[in-house]
Amino acid sequence: MVYKYIDIVGTSPKGTDYAIKNAIQEASKTVKNIQWAELGRVTVKVDKQKLEYQAEVRIGFKVQRSGND
Amino acid sequence: MVYKYIDIVGTSPKGTDYAIKNAIQEASKTVKNIQWAELGRVTVKVDKQKLEYQAEVRIGFKVQRSGND
Amino acid sequence: MVYKYIDIVGTSPKGTDYAIKNAIQEASKTVKNIQWAELGRVTVKVDKQKLEYQAEVRIGFKVQRSGND
Amino acid sequence: MVYKYIDIVGTSPKGTDYAIKNAIQEASKTVKNIQWAELGRVTVKVDKQKLEYQAEVRIGFKVQRSGND
Amino acid sequence: MVYKYIDIVGTSPKGTDYAIKNAIQEASKTVKNIQWAELGRVTVKVDKQKLEYQAEVRIGFKVQRSGND
Amino acid sequence: MVYKYIDIVGTSPKGTDYAIKNAIQEASKTVKNIQWAELGRVTVKVDKQKLEYQAEVRIGFKVQRSGND
Amino acid sequence: MVYKYIDIVGTSPKGTDYAIKNAIQEASKTVKNIQWAELGRVTVKVDKQKLEYQAEVRIGFKVQRSGND
Amino acid sequence: MVYKYIDIVGTSPKGTDYAIKNAIQEASKTVKNIQWAELGRVTVKVDKQKLEYQAEVRIGFKVQRSGND
Amino acid sequence: MVYKYIDIVGTSPKGTDYAIKNAIQEASKTVKNIQWAELGRVTVKVDKQKLEYQAEVRIGFKVQRSGND
Amino acid sequence: MVYKYIDIVGTSPKGTDYAIKNAIQEASKTVKNIQWAELGRVTVKVDKQKLEYQAEVRIGFKVQRSGND
Amino acid sequence: MVYKYIDIVGTSPKGTDYAIKNAIQEASKTVKNIQWAELGRVTVKVDKQKLEYQAEVRIGFKVQRSGND
Amino acid sequence: MVYKYIDIVGTSPKGTDYAIKNAIQEASKTVKNIQWAELGRVTVKVDKQKLEYQAEVRIGFKVQRSGND
Numbered sequence: 109m110v111y112k113y114i115d116i117v118g119t120s121p122k123g124t125d126y127a128i129k130n131a132i133q134e135a136s137k138t139v140k141n142i143q144w145a146e147l148g149r150v151t152v153k154v155d156k157q158k159l160e161y162q163a164e165v166r167i168g169f170k171v172q173r174s175g176n177d
Numbered sequence: 178m179v180y181k182y183i184d185i186v187g188t189s190p191k192g193t194d195y196a197i198k199n200a201i202q203e204a205s206k207t208v209k210n211i212q213w214a215e216l217g218r219v220t221v222k223v224d225k226q227k228l229e230y231q232a233e234v235r236i237g238f239k240v241q242r243s244g245n246d
Numbered sequence: 247m248v249y250k251y252i253d254i255v256g257t258s259p260k261g262t263d264y265a266i267k268n269a270i271q272e273a274s275k276t277v278k279n280i281q282w283a284e285l286g287r288v289t290v291k292v293d294k295q296k297l298e299y300q301a302e303v304r305i306g307f308k309v310q311r312s313g314n315d
Numbered sequence: 316m317v318y319k320y321i322d323i324v325g326t327s328p329k330g331t332d333y334a335i336k337n338a339i340q341e342a343s344k345t346v347k348n349i350q351w352a353e354l355g356r357v358t359v360k361v362d363k364q365k366l367e368y369q370a371e372v373r374i375g376f377k378v379q380r381s382g383n384d
Numbered sequence: 385m386v387y388k389y390i391d392i393v394g395t396s397p398k399g400t401d402y403a404i405k406n407a408i409q410e411a412s413k414t415v416k417n418i419q420w421a422e423l424g425r426v427t428v429k430v431d432k433q434k435l436e437y438q439a440e441v442r443i444g445f446k447v448q449r450s451g452n453d
Numbered sequence: 454m455v456y457k458y459i460d461i462v463g464t465s466p467k468g469t470d471y472a473i474k475n476a477i478q479e480a481s482k483t484v485k486n487i488q489w490a491e492l493g494r495v496t497v498k499v500d501k502q503k504l505e506y507q508a509e510v511r512i513g514f515k516v517q518r519s520g521n522d
Numbered sequence: 523m524v525y526k527y528i529d530i531v532g533t534s535p536k537g538t539d540y541a542i543k544n545a546i547q548e549a550s551k552t553v554k555n556i557q558w559a560e561l562g563r564v565t566v567k568v569d570k571q572k573l574e575y576q577a578e579v580r581i582g583f584k585v586q587r588s589g590n591d
Numbered sequence: 592m593v594y595k596y597i598d599i600v601g602t603s604p605k606g607t608d609y610a611i612k613n614a615i616q617e618a619s620k621t622v623k624n625i626q627w628a629e630l631g632r633v634t635v636k637v638d639k640q641k642l643e644y645q646a647e648v649r650i651g652f653k654v655q656r657s658g659n660d
Numbered sequence: 661m662v663y664k665y666i667d668i669v670g671t672s673p674k675g676t677d678y679a680i681k682n683a684i685q686e687a688s689k690t691v692k693n694i695q696w697a698e699l700g701r702v703t704v705k706v707d708k709q710k711l712e713y714q715a716e717v718r719i720g721f722k723v724q725r726s727g728n729d
Numbered sequence: 730m731v732y733k734y735i736d737i738v739g740t741s742p743k744g745t746d747y748a749i750k751n752a753i754q755e756a757s758k759t760v761k762n763i764q765w766a767e768l769g770r771v772t773v774k775v776d777k778q779k780l781e782y783q784a785e786v787r788i789g790f791k792v793q794r795s796g797n798d
Numbered sequence: 799m800v801y802k803y804i805d806i807v808g809t810s811p812k813g814t815d816y817a818i819k820n821a822i823q824e825a826s827k828t829v830k831n832i833q834w835a836e837l838g839r840v841t842v843k844v845d846k847q848k849l850e851y852q853a854e855v856r857i858g859f860k861v862q863r864s865g866n867d
Numbered sequence: 868m869v870y871k872y873i874d875i876v877g878t879s880p881k882g883t884d885y886a887i888k889n890a891i892q893e894a895s896k897t898v899k900n901i902q903w904a905e906l907g908r909v910t911v912k913v914d915k916q917k918l919e920y921q922a923e924v925r926i927g928f929k930v931q932r933s934g935n936d
Contacts, residue, residue, distance in 0.1 A: 109574075110548040111531035117594035123263040125192040125230065130222060132594040134654060147193075147219035151283035152266060152303075157635065159267065161592075165221075168531065171548060174268075178436075179410040180393035186318035186375065194261040197290060198297065203317040203378060216262075216288035229316075234290075238391065240410060247713075248686040249669035255456035255513065272455040273518060290670065298454075309686060324444065325388035325584075330746040331768075332537040335566060336573065341386040341447060354564035357768035359786075361753060367385075368746065372566075399470040400492075401813040404842060405849065423814075423840035426492035428473060428510075435474065443841075462663035468815040469837075478688065479662040479723060495837035498853075499822060505661075506815065523643075524617040525600035534751065539744040546775060561745075561771035579773075582600065585617060606884040607906075608675040611704060612711065628700035630676075633906035635887060635924075642888065649703075675879065677882040684913060699883075699909035717911075730850075731824040732807035733922075738870035738927065755930060784931040789807065792824060799919075800893040801876035820889060858876065 111169045114139065115148075119162045124150055127163035141170040179240045183208065188231045193219055196232035201209075210239040248309045252277065253286075257300045262288055265301035279308035317378045321346065322355075326369045331357055334370035348377035386447045390415065395438045400426055403439035417446040426430075455516045459484065460493075464507045469495055472508035486515040524585045529554065529562075533576045538564055555584035556557035592653045597622065598631075602645045607633055610646035624653035662723045666691065667700075671714045678704055679715035693722040731792045735760065736769075740783045745771055748784035762791035800861045803861035804829065805838075808850045814840055817853035869930045873898065874907075884935055886922035898931040903916045 118131025123172050124147075128141035187200025191214075201214050217233035257270025262285075270283050286302035322341025331354075339352050355371035394407025400423075407419055424440035463476025469492075477490050493509035532545025538561075546559050562578035601614025607630075615628050625638035670683025676699075684697050700716035739752025744770075753766050769785035808821025814837075822835050838854035877890025883906075890905050907923035 109533045110544060111576075111579075112532075113529035113531070115529075115596035115598075115649075117596070119592045119594075128221060129228065130593060132221065132228065142222055142223045145221040147221070152270065152283040152285070154270060154280045155284055157269065161263065162594075164596075167530075178395045179406060180395075180438075182391035182393070182440075184320035184322075184337075184373075184391075186320070188316045188318075191260075199317060201290065201292060201297065204377075206279065211292045213292055214290040216290070235391075247671045248682060249671075249714075251512075251667035251669070251716075253458035253460075253667075255458070257454045257456075268455060291691075300456075300457075308667075321434075322391075322442075324389070326385045327385075332395035332575065337386060339566065339568060339573065349568045351568055352566040354566070359749060359753065359766040359768070361763045361765055366750065366753065369387075386477065401851065408842065408844060408849065418844045420844055421842040423842070428477065428486045428490040428492070430477060430489055437470065459665075460665035460718075462665070464661045464663075475662060488822075495838070497822065497835040499832045499834055499840060504819065504822065507663075509665075523602045524613060525602075525645075527598035527600070527647075529598075542773060543780065546773065546780065556775045558775055559773040561773070580598075606882075611713075615706060615711065619701065625706045627706055627707065628704040630704070634905040635891065635906070637891060637901045637903055642891065644884065663910065680911060680920075681918065684911065694913045697911040697914055699911075730809045731820060732809075732852075734805035734807070734854075736805075736872035736874075736925075740870075740874070753870060773892045783870075785872075787805075799878045799922075800889060803874035803876070803923075805874075848898075856874075 111143065111168045112139075112171055114167050115164065115167075116167060117162055117164050119153075119160050121158065121160050124163055127161045128165055130144050131163060131165040132167060135167045135169075139167075139169045139170075142167055144168050147169055179235045179238055180212065181208075183236050183238075184233065185236060186231055186233050188222075188229050190227065190229050193230050193232055196230045197234055200232060200234040201236060204236045204238075208236075208238045210241075211236055212239055213237050249281065249306045250277075250309055251304050251306055253302065253304050255300055255302050257291075257298050258296050259296065262299050262301055265299045266303055269301060269303040270305060273305045273307075277305075277307045279310075280305055281308055282306050318375045319349065319378055321374050321376075322371065322373060323369050324369055324375075328365065328367050331368050331370055334368045335372055337375060338370060338372040339353050342374045342376075346374075346376045348375055348379075349374055351375050353366075387419065387444045387446055388415075388447055389442050391440065391442050393438055395429075397434065397436050397438050400437050400439055403437045404441055407439060407441040408443060411428055411443045411445075415443075415445045417448075419446055420444050445453050456488065456513045457516055458511050458513055460509065460511050462479075462489045462507055462509050464498075464505050466503065466505050469506050469508055472506045473510055476508060476510040477512060480512045480514075484512075486517075487512055488515055489513050525557065525582045526553075526585055528581050528583075530581060531576055532579050533567075533573065533574050535572065535574050538575050538577055541575045542579055545577060546581060548570040553581075553583045555586075556581055557584055558578075558582050559575045594626065594628045595622075595654055596652045597650050597652075598647065598649055599650060600645055600647050602643050603646045604641065604643050605651075607644050608647055611648055614646060614648040615650060618650045619653075622650075625650055626657075627651050663667055663695065663720045664691075664723055665718050667716065667718050669714055669716050671705075671712050672708065673712050676713050676715055677683045679713045680717055683715060683717040684719060687721075691719075691721045695722055696717055696720050708724075732764065732789045733760075733792055735788050735790075736785065736787050737788060738760060738783055740774075742749065742781050742782050745782050745784055748782045749786055752784060752786035756788045756790075760790045761790075762793075763788055765789050777789055800823060801802055801833065801858045802810075802829075804857050804859075805854065806857060807854050809843075809850050809851055811848065814851050814853055815841055817851045818855055821853060821855040823855045825859075829859045831862075832857055834858050840850055870902065870927045871930055873926050873928075874923065875926060876921055876923050876924075878912075878919050880917065880919050883920050887924055890913045890922060890924040891926060894928075898926075898928045900931075901926055902929055903927050922928055923925045 120126035258264035396402035534540035603609035672678035
């Protein structure tokens with residue numbers, strides 16, 4: 109079994125969990141077999157009264173592999 | 178005054194805060210006098226469309242102690 | 247362009263995102279031109295059944311500056 | 316689902332992997348449902364020509380829990 | 385040989401070293417064969433003019449083990 | 454409740470604890486309601502035989518705030 | 523000269539070094555000119571008596587580049 | 592809005608800033624909408640009298656996305 | 661002797677060292693007796709072909725203090 | 730008692746543990762009374778199919794000292 | 799001006815500050831022009847009731863250098 | 868192959884890259900076969916209007932070794 113990581117920043121005005129969810133959703137468009145995600149830095153972009161939560165997320169997915177260990 | 182730590186991973190499909198809450202709730206079943214909790218790594222287990230938030234939480238509780246410093 | 251940081255701990259019984267929001271709101275009372283915020287340590291103060299989320303937030307704001315680079 | 320961590324230092328003259336294995340084996344004597352282990356600091360105790368590998372290992376195990384999230 | 389860790393916060397109004405000592409003393413009430421302690425975060429609780437030093441200490445103790453590596 | 458941080462380096466020829474104490478004492482001249490302090494990097498300035506302990510201390514104090522969460 | 527990184531988790535029941543080797547082997551299927559690899563977090567998945575070593579590996583490879591610095 | 596990261600090591604005999612610039616320039620050959628870059632580890636390869644500065648750079652770029660948060 | 665820290669992000673299109681210099685220059689407008697500065701995170705804002713180097717700088721300055729240790 | 734550290738990178742085609750062993754063996758040629766070693770970064774140099782494991786090792790040894798504490 | 803570092807572990811039964819002092823004292827036997835020391839990890843060796851404080855100290859000293867920058 | 872590290876702080880009024888260069892130059896006076904250098908903390912000593920850049924640099928050099936792995 110081999111896994112790969114991609115690093116994505118999801119954003120949402122609704123909160124950190126939504127930002128994480130968006131990052132995973134985006135990742136699922138280009139990779140299959142996502143197994144887990146790990147939260148990195150969380151930042152908030154502030155534009156006057158409006159906040160946008162930004163979550164750096166490292167996403168792990170399984171690589172289809174033929175061969176033996 | 179002396180405090181001890183235990184390390185728990187709480188999980189919840191509803192979000193990080195709920196995962197933290199569950200960790201604290203679990204801890205309260207075996208230790209008394211919980212004072213604070215500190216969030217560690219946050220990961221998300223991804224099972225197709227279903228997400229499960231997992232929060233590593235370090236929980237601090239007061240130890241009943243007789244004696245003087 | 248020059249930015250400055252201030253470090254604030256926002257709190258809320260409702261969750262981490264609210265605690266972050268409160269920190270930014272507090273900062274906006276004393277500084278202008280807030281651009282972004284970065285989440286640091288998250289702790290939870292536990293008082294029996296009541297939880298209070300506490301979010302250390304580093305807030306970046308633009309400094310009005312005359313002069314050239 | 317809730318998990319707990321215990322921190323153990325396994326040792327072995329044969330190498331790091333054996334030291335990790337011993338830590339897990341020791342943990343399995345007191346806790347059930349071990350799910351994963353994470354390697355921390357690795358040190359080697361040197362006694363003249365003899366080496367002893369020491370692996371700090373954080374071990375995660377599932378807590379049997381009744382109740383709902 | 386296998387070691388285990390427990391994490392304790394010792395406190396003392398007299399200083400950091402005393403806080404460490406109290407943490408070790410507390411640990412010695414419940415575990416035997418303490419070998420070493422490692423200092424983590426040091427905080428000071430401030431109550432007007434009164435300071436209380438708090439030392440997070442990770443304590444390592446030898447586990448009695450039958451069996452071979 | 455909202456808290457703010459200021460970062461101060463206290464110094465003392467007598468030792469680390471005294472250096473921390475001096476940092477807190479200095480902070481108390483400009484801010485009220487100091488709640489806790491956290492020790493950061495500790496350095497020692499060496500001038501021939503004379504040592505000066507320097508303690509980086511992050512000091513947290515309560516902000517008086519009107520309004521609701 | 524320019525290098526790129528990809529992050530892969532190699533796994534093996536035989537040990538950490540084999541897990542690293544598998545990660546590099548996997549990477550070599552999609553990128554050329556691998557120069558070095560750096561070991562990150564090491565975890566062990568525990569399934570009853572069976573262990574699977576998992577090694578996070580950051581792999582650096584040379585990018586073919588025309589142009590001058 | 593969603594962003595992705597790629598990790599590149601730029602190099603230059605002229606200095607760190609040039610190495611960063613080369614990393615960004617390389618990235619711009621394969622991805623569009625680069626927004627920012629963050630400097631990681633800086634190393635210098637030494638070949639007798641000749642130095643080559645190497646800058647690990649994490650590059651963030653905007654992903655074109657249809658859909659709503 | 662007591663020192664205080666302020667955290668500033670200096671920027672410059674010319675490079676990291678210039679960004680550091682600008683941060684120090686800005687700080688010198690509001691505080692006296694700057695003694696040293698420590699470089700934190702370095703980022704580069706990318707706007708098409710134009711780069712802006714941004715250097716997080718922690719600036720230490722001496723506090724004029726009456727009293728004895 | 731006083732200890733000193735030296736930092737060595739051991740290498741081996743056979744694996745990480747061998748690389749650590751080589752580092753200690755090298756150290757023992759120039760210093761006496763080696764007590765322990767601590768593993769730092771592990772990298773692998775990749776030359777086509779050939780791997781060379783490289784282990785950064787910090788080695789602690791006792792200094793012979795006359796005098797009293 | 800050029801400085802060098804050496805890494806020493808000072809120990810003392812009397813406390814951390816004494817352990818630091820002993821490390822600096824030891825260093826001064828082999829190097830001149832010590833300027834500063836920085837405290838690293840602090841551990842305590844526990845032998846029944848007896849504690850020995852151990853302070854990892856990085857010591858910086860000025861190198862006598864002819865030549866110009 | 869075995870490598871050793873030495874830790875040097877190079878300084879220069881002209882900038883970080885020059886400070887790194889000076890550290891390497893200094894190291895080359897006492898050790899041979901320098902292979903690479905890694906940048907650590909960067910500080911700036913401020914003396915009124917004059918800046919001195921200080922770069923902590925870890926320098927790796929090859930040890931001439933007879934024997935086999």
